[in-house]
Amino acid sequence: xxxxxxxxxxxxxxxxxxxxxxxxxxxxxxxxxxxxxxxxxxxxxxxxxxxxxxxxxxxxxxxxxxxxxxxxxxxxxxxxxxxxxxxxxxxxxxxxxxxxxxxxxxxxxxxxxxxxxxxxxxxxxxxxxxxxxxxxxxxxxxxxxxxxxxxxxxxxxxxxxxxxxxxxxxxxxxxxxxxxxxxxxxxxxxxxxxxxxxxxxxxxxxxxxxxxxxxxxxxx
Numbered sequence: 361x362x363x364x365x366x367x368x369x370x371x372x373x374x375x376x377x378x379x380x381x382x383x384x385x386x387x388x389x390x391x392x393x394x395x396x397x398x399x400x401x402x403x404x405x406x407x408x409x410x411x412x413x414x415x416x417x418x419x420x421x422x423x424x425x426x427x428x429x430x431x432x433x434x435x436x437x438x439x440x441x442x443x444x445x446x447x448x449x450x451x452x453x454x455x456x457x458x459x460x461x462x463x464x465x466x467x468x469x470x471x472x473x474x475x476x477x478x479x480x481x482x483x484x485x486x487x488x489x490x491x492x493x494x495x496x497x498x499x500x501x502x503x504x505x506x507x508x509x510x511x512x513x514x515x516x517x518x519x520x521x522x523x524x525x526x527x528x529x530x531x532x533x534x535x536x537x538x539x540x541x542x543x544x545x546x547x548x549x550x551x552x553x554x555x556x557x558x559x560x561x562x563x564x565x566x567x568x569x570x571x572x573x574x575x576x577x578x579x580x
Contacts (some may be wrong), residue, residue, distance in 0.1 A: 371514055406431040408444035409463055414540055415497030416458040417525040420548040421517050422450055422469070432463070457497050480527055481548045482558050483565055484541045490567040492545070498526045499570040502546070504559035518560045521552055529530035 415430040420426070429444045441463045442449060452469040466537040483502070496498070502524055503517040544567060548556055559565060 373500055393448065394482060399465060405433060407432070407434050407455065410442040410444055410449065411461055411463050412458045414460045415495075415513050416454045416468075416529055417547055418454055418456055419525065420454045420527075423450050427464070428461070430461075430463070440467070442469075445513060457499055459497065464572050477550045479550050479553050481553055482545050483546060483556070483560060483567075485544050485565050485567055486541055489565065490542065490544065491569045493557050494526060494529060494567065494569060496526055496528055499523045500526060500546070500567040502559065503566040503568060504558065504563045504580055505566065506563040518559075520550065520555055521546075 408429050408431050411428045411430045413426055416422075416426060427448070427450075434441065437522065442465075449464075451471055454468055455470045456468050458464060458468055490500075491498075501522045503519040503522055505517040506515055508514055525547040527547050529545070530543045546556070
């Protein structure tokens with residue numbers, strides 16, 4: 361009998377390029393974990409706060425429909441805004457204009473009894489004497505140009521009220537001269553109502569929008 365001769369075992373050699381791929385893959389996993397951890401950590405630090413569901417005007421008393429809850433990272437300025445964990449500020453009154461979806465500052469609210477002396481005054485304003493896109497929440501300066509008899513020089517307009525909040529704006533009826541008038545409702549302190557009504561009866565009303573960067577805090 362002849363003795364069977366076994367062939368030597370073949371050693372499996374892992375290619376070096378495969379080792380490099382594994383190392384790069386592990387490195388990418390480590391990097392993604394390292395960079396993702398701060399993101400997850402920061403997301404867990406988002407704070408629920410109240411925001412305006414739409415434009416809020418001075419003198420407006422808050423209801424639940426005026427409020428929305430958003431989650432933001434406030435940082436060191438968080439104490440200026442109303443946290444959603446606090447009592448719902450229903451019944452409080454807005455003391456300055458707050459834009460739609462703007463975080464609700466605590467300083468923009470006052471107890472409901474403070475602004476009971478504000479009034480809604482409707483002004484007839486001719487087309488071309490107010491911004492075309494004027495709307496709720498805007499602040500305006502109210503000017504009047506007195507009526508004059510024919511042949512006399514037109515006097516300079518007079519400032520009646522400054523930084524008055526617009527509550528609403530609607531299309532008005534057509535006047536005797538054929539020009540279309542708009543009805544603009546302003547939030548006015550009751551002490552200023554006579555001056556506004558007198559201005560309407562005295563001449564032509566112009567509404568000049570106050571720029572956002574010049575609006576600042578205001579009250580009715």
